[in-house]
Amino acid sequence: MQALIANDNHSWDSAGLRRNISAAIGNGKFNIPIAAAQMLPALLDKPYLDVMYVDCPVASGQQEAVVSELDTIHVVYEVFQPEICHRIELTVEVGATILDVMELAQTNNTQYFKFEKTRTVWGWMITAIGGTEAKSAQHTYWEFLVGNKPITEGVSSFHVQDGDDITARLAPY
Numbered sequence: 001m002q003a004l005i006a007n008d009n010h011s012w013d014s015a016g017l018r019r020n021i022s023a024a025i026g027n028g029k030f031n032i033p034i035a036a037a038q039m040l041p042a043l044l045d046k047p048y049l050d051v052m053y054v055d056c057p058v059a060s061g062q063q064e065a066v067v068s069e070l071d072t073i074h075v076v077y078e079v080f081q082p083e084i085c086h087r088i089e090l091t092v093e094v095g096a097t098i099l100d101v102m103e104l105a106q107t108n109n110t111q112y113f114k115f116e117k118t119r120t121v122w123g124w125m126i127t128a129i130g131g132t133e134a135k136s137a138q139h140t141y142w143e144f145l146v147g148n149k150p151i152t153e154g155v156s157s158f159h160v161q162d163g164d165d166i167t168a169r170l171a172p173y
Contacts, residue, residue, distance in 0.1 A: 073162035077105050079113060080169035081132045086112040098144055098155040098166055099124060123154035129168055143171040 071094040078087045088105050105113035116128040126142040127134055134141045144151045144158070145167040151158045160166065 073160065073164075075101055075160050075162075075164045075166055077101050077113070078165070078167045079129050080167060081130055082170065084130075086130065088113065092160065096160055098151070098158050098160060101160060101166060102126075102129075102155065102168075124156045126155060126168070129170075132170060134170060139173050140170050141173055143169050145169070 072091050073094055073096070074089065074091055075096075076087060076089050078085060086109075088108060090101060090104050090108070092101055092104060099117075102113065102115055106115060112130050114130060115126055116133075117124045118127050119125075126144075129142060144155060146158070146160070146164050
């Protein structure tokens with residue numbers, strides 16, 4: 001992002017990148033503070049060090065949405081470990097994240113779906129599921145997919161949709 005800002009003619013904005021980033025922020029895609037901080041200079045058209053304070057006024061009449069018990073969706077959560085697969089169907093509230101799905105699965109079956117997590121500056125990192133640890137010495141991590149596509153954000157940021165098939169698998173890097 002900062003390499004694009006360094007281009008003095010602002011051609012990076014010609015394809016609507018600024019508009020797309022603003023829309024993504026409005027949809028909650030950059031709710032992790034460090035990720036949002038990387039976007040501010042470009043959106044405000046200022047160097048990084050000049051972005052000290054930003055006023056974020058709340059729109060008149062804006063209120064938090066209240067989720068009723070009727071607003072639920074159905075998802076499938078699968079954990080692939082070496083030579084083993086465990087699957088569970090769950091009902092979660094609209095707006096739930098993958099982390100919410102994992103916590104519910106763990107509540108329903110601690111043997112297969114118990115997990116461990118570590119907080120990083122980018123959000124939660126899953127370090128173990130079902131007793132199987134991701135190990136940097138073995139160059140493995142827990143990869144999350146929805147359908148067949150890897151997620152592009154963290155488990156605490158990715159909001160699931162009705163019918164999503166969520167997969168956690170131990171993968172090499």
